[in-house]
Each structure stands twice: as structure tokens, then as C-alpha cells.
Amino acid sequence: MPELPEVEVTRIGIAGHIGGNTIAKMVAHSGNLRWPISPELADILPGQTIRSVERRGKYLLLHCQAGVVLIHLGMTGLLRILSTATAPGKHDHFDLIFHDGMVLRLNDVRRFGSVVWAGSDPHAHKLLADMGPEPLTDDFDGAYLYQKSRGRKITVKQFLMDHKVVAGIGNIYANEALFHSGIRPTTPAGKLSKVRHLGLVTAIKSVLTTSIKVGGTMLDFRDGTEKTGYFHQELAVYRRCGLPCVVCATPIQQNRVGQKSIYYCKTCQR
Numbered sequence: 001m002p003e004l005p006e007v008e009v010t011r012i013g014i015a016g017h018i019g020g021n022t023i024a025k026m027v028a029h030s031g032n033l034r035w036p037i038s039p040e041l042a043d044i045l046p047g048q049t050i051r052s053v054e055r056r057g058k059y060l061l062l063h064c065q066a067g068v069v070l071i072h073l074g075m076t077g078l079l080r081i082l083s084t085a086t087a088p089g090k091h092d093h094f095d096l097i098f099h100d101g102m103v104l105r106l107n108d109v110r111r112f113g114s115v116v117w118a119g120s121d122p123h124a125h126k127l128l129a130d131m132g133p134e135p136l137t138d139d140f141d142g143a144y145l146y147q148k149s150r151g152r153k154i155t156v157k158q159f160l161m162d163h164k165v166v167a168g169i170g171n172i173y174a175n176e177a178l179f180h181s182g183i184r185p186t187t188p189a190g191k192l193s194k195v196r197h198l199g200l201v202t203a204i205k206s207v208l209t210t211s212i213k214v215g216g217t218m219l220d221f222r223d224g225t226e227k228t229g230y231f232h233q234e235l236a237v238y239r240r241c242g243l244p245c246v247v248c249a250t251p252i253q254q255n256r257v258g259q260k261s262i263y264y265c266k267t268c269q270r
Helices: 004-018 142-149 156-160 171-180 194-213
Strands: 023-028 052-056 059-064 067-072 078-083 092-098 102-107 114-119 253-257 260-264
Touching (some): 004 059, 004 102, 004 194, 142 156, 171 260
Antiparallel strands (some): 052 059, 078 102, 092 102, 253 260
């Protein structure tokens, strides 16, 4: 699924096209996403100008005068910039049509994405209100993560994927950051020292920043400018079960914690 870097690449890709542009029409080709697309958007959005495009965790926030449209890409969602001459396909569910003839279109095969009206105070919306800090900000540091982990018995992998702890770190990047910090994913979060938390935060920031620079990981991912992400070429452990570790050549292991796969090197990660 699109994770934080893919969503950030999408934000960058579409912001240059829709920022400052005025909406002529909203069309819901199918309201059958994670939640129904509110019919009121068809009345609210025409005439509104996109003031900015923000990201919070894995959500995109389209700011306009009346409020904010909150978009989540779900498991398979893609946002594309197209012309009005491009007819919607089977899995195209939502269009924002602009006065210049450009369309922002949401395609979502599995329909776990969402388009929600968040009003004038989006960060108080129930989908965003309890999120932890953004991982690429100064608010997210080793001291913070160490304090949040005190007394926690869940695995550090599950801990990192809790959006109340830190916003938007998904399965791919949790696996990769734990490898680069030398931490076994099954280690209880509360047993890690402050020094190891410092190293983990450094690894998280490095992995996410690198992925954003190269366009994300997803092989089938396209941003608003139709460029493919190349971070899959940098992956050290994710989906490399049985392949040699890039550091020590020990075969990469795969296991499951909760509903998610973990990938790790039993030699490099302790």
C-alpha cells in the first residue's frame, strides 16, 4: 500500500498542478470507497481555490477557503493529473475538475481509500486528532520515542506502526529502519535502551528521506507526474526472504507479527 514516502511524493507531484487552481466541479463516479463520499462536496467545492496541499501521516489535505478535503489512498489508491478528455475507467471513483480543464482523479482498485470533508479544523478531525508527531520533524526524536516506549511490551515493529506513537510509518519502512539500526523487529519496545532509540530515530529519518528523494517504493506506484518510484532497489530486507543480507550474507528471515510480515537478518539485528 502507499506509505508515507509514496504519499509525500504524491503531494509534491499534484501540488504544482492544483495549487492555486479553482475547482469547477466535483464528480463521484462511485461512492463505494471505505466510506461513502459525501454528496455535500458537490455543492461545497465548486468555486473553491486550492490554497495548499498538505500531508499528515498517510493522509493528503487539500486546503481551500471553505475547509479541507481529506484523502487517503488506502491499499491501492493512486491520484493522477489528467485532462477532462480522459474518460474515467472502471476503478476511477472521484474527480476534481478544474477550470483549466485539468482533473485530479482517484483510482482505487480495492476501494479502501477515502475522500472525506474535514471542515475548517482538519487536525481536530477524528481521523487525525490522535496522531503522533511526523517522523521527519524535530518533534520526533530519540528522547520522545524512548519515553513513549516505557512499559510497552509489544514488539518494536508494532510500536513503530502505531499512528498514535508516530504518524505514517508503514510496514516497509519499519522493517528497513529496524535493519539499519540493528534492532530485531520482535524485541519488546520497552526493553530498548535510550541509545538504541536514538539510533532507531536516525534510521527512520534516513530511510524515509531517501525513499522520498527517489520517488517511493511501490513498483506500480505513479505520482501526479507519472514517474515510477525506485526505492525498491534500495531495500535491504523487505520481501528479501532467503536472499543474502547486504551486510553479512546471512539469509534474510521472514516471520509474522500480528497481521504483518517482518523481515530481518538474524546476524545483524539483535
